[in-house]
Amino acid sequence: MxxxxxxxxxxxxxxxxxxxxxxxxxxxxxxxxxxxxxxxxxxxxxxxxxxxxxxxxxxxITKIPDMSYIRLEDGVLKLGALTTIEDFRESPLIEQNYPALHMASEVMGSTIIRNLATVGANICRASPASDMAPPLVVLGANLRIFGPKGVRTTPIEDFFLGFGRSEMAAGEILCEIEVPASPDKQAFMKLKRTKEDLAKINISTAFNLSDDKCSGIKIALGSVAPKVVRAEKTEKFLEGKELSEANIEEAKRIICREINPIDDVRSTAEYRMEMSKVLLGRVIRLALKGGW
Ligand SMILES: Cc1cc2nc3c(=O)[nH]c(=O)nc-3n(C[C@H](O)[C@H](O)[C@H](O)COP(=O)(O)OP(=O)(O)OC[C@H]3O[C@@H](n4cnc5c(N)ncnc54)[C@H](O)[C@@H]3O)c2cc1C
CATH class of the missing domain: 3.30.43.10 (Uridine Diphospho-n-acetylenolpyruvylglucosamine Reductase, domain 2)
Structure with missing residues (x-):
């Protein structure tokens, strides 16, 4: 029909x-x-x-028991693959301790979509526009995958191979996402055409701050390359430095060399390039401020 x-x-x-x-x-x-x-x-x-x-x-797979949970075990956050994005959004544990994940869940889809959409699938589809991927990448998440050879664990960063492609093998099912200790400062931001839309660009950062200097800084962006990307050169430049406006300006120049956006229905490569710089400054300031 x-x-x-x-x-x-x-x-x-x-x-x-x-x-x-x-x-x-x-x-x-x-x-x-x-x-x-x-x-x-x-x-x-x-x-x-x-x-x-x-x-x-x-x-x-929704009839399989114990696949939807948000638990803290020995300082490690454990997320069942079938946990919905709305469960995330409503979780006080996530909101208080993993603000980047909370911020991503707040701006993903509509209430109807969030009530159905699962965090595991948001990762498994390996879309460069996935909203949960950048915060999970900067938080250093690991994926626990069940398959014919048993359970294996892989860092989320190694999981994405390209547009819609992951390193998932035949017969494998994502069962759990583990997030190790959460850095002090973190944030997520997204640009979209309408309230309920996939990202034109999304970005997340996480770092610790001591004597005004950042350490362990990670930055990840979505919708600016065939897969979610870490801005490693930008991170290297900022590591150990104060997140001053002068340093952020230099970081903006560096990040342009780390992304490869394209024109598509949601935006142009030129706009994405410009806005990646703007969002880098905004997401760092948001993390420093401790949320919106
Ligand atoms: C109107 C609309 C708005 C949307 N807005 C957003 C948005 O703002 N941000 C965003 O990121 N996404 C958005 N999406 C996309 C979608 O909602 C998300 O990707 C969502 O997380 C998918 O979850 P699901 O459980 O519904 O996936 P499903 O449709 O059930 O599955 C998606 C894929 O993942 C595979 N899969 C699912 N679970 C597993 C598992 N445990 N192990 C192995 N493979 C698995 C399936 O085979 C399938 O290929 C939107 C979609 C719609 C229709």
Whole structure:
């Protein structure tokens, strides 16, 4: 069936709802690329309805118990892959201790989307515009992935390979995200066309501050390259320095050499380049101020 040029019903598919990770992984492995994992469905359902994705089998992982939680264990934040973005937004633990994650959850999608969308899928789709990826990168998150060979842990930074591509192997399912100790200062900012839109650019930073000098500074940007990028040269320049206006101005010059934005429906490469500099200054000042 078509409406205004768009297919409105997905092609027929098999629906499976395994009760545990072992069964889900076996199914996913046996169907290979003909299967698709279903979490909140906010990415795949619109694609299936428009005929842009036609899996033979949809593996619904939402019936697997204990995949949605926000816990602090021995100073490590543990997030179940099926935790929704709205759960994040409402969590006092996140708001008080991981402000960059809280800020990202505040500006992601609408309430309806946030109620369905899961943090695990926001990472697994490997979109350069993912809002949860930059804060998780600057916080040094690790991903725990369940697969045919058991559970493995990988740094989130190594996970993204390119536009929509990750290092996830056949049959693997993200089960948990771990965030180590949280730096004192952190922030996230996003530019978008409308209130409920993917990012034209997003940026996050995290650092410690002692005697007005920053240490361990990390900066990550989205929508300015085929994958979320760390601004390592900019970080290296700022490391150990005061975050003065003069140093921020120099950092803005450096960050331009670390990104490779393109023109697309949401923005132009030129605008993204200019605004990356502006947002770098703003996100550092926001982190210094301790939030909005
Ligand atoms: C109107 C609208 C607005 C949006 N706004 C934003 C926004 O502001 N910011 C933003 O970042 N995104 C936005 N999105 C995109 C989307 O909501 C997010 O990417 C969301 O986090 C996807 O979560 P989900 O659980 O709904 O994913 P699903 O659609 O269920 O899955 C997405 C992909 O991830 C895979 N997957 C899911 N979970 C796992 C897992 N545990 N292990 C392995 N693979 C898995 C699936 O196979 C699928 O390919 C928007 C989408 C819509 C429709």
């Amino acid at each position: 078509t409406s205004m040029g768009f297919q409105t019903q997905p092609k027929e598919f098999e629906y499976m709802a395994p009760a545990n990770l072992e069964d889900a992984s076996k199914l996913y492995l046996s169907y290979g690329e003909k299967a698709c994992i279903l979490a909140g469905g906010t990415d795949i359902v619109p694609l299936m309805k428009r005929g842009l994705l036609a899996p033979e089998c949809v593996i619904d």
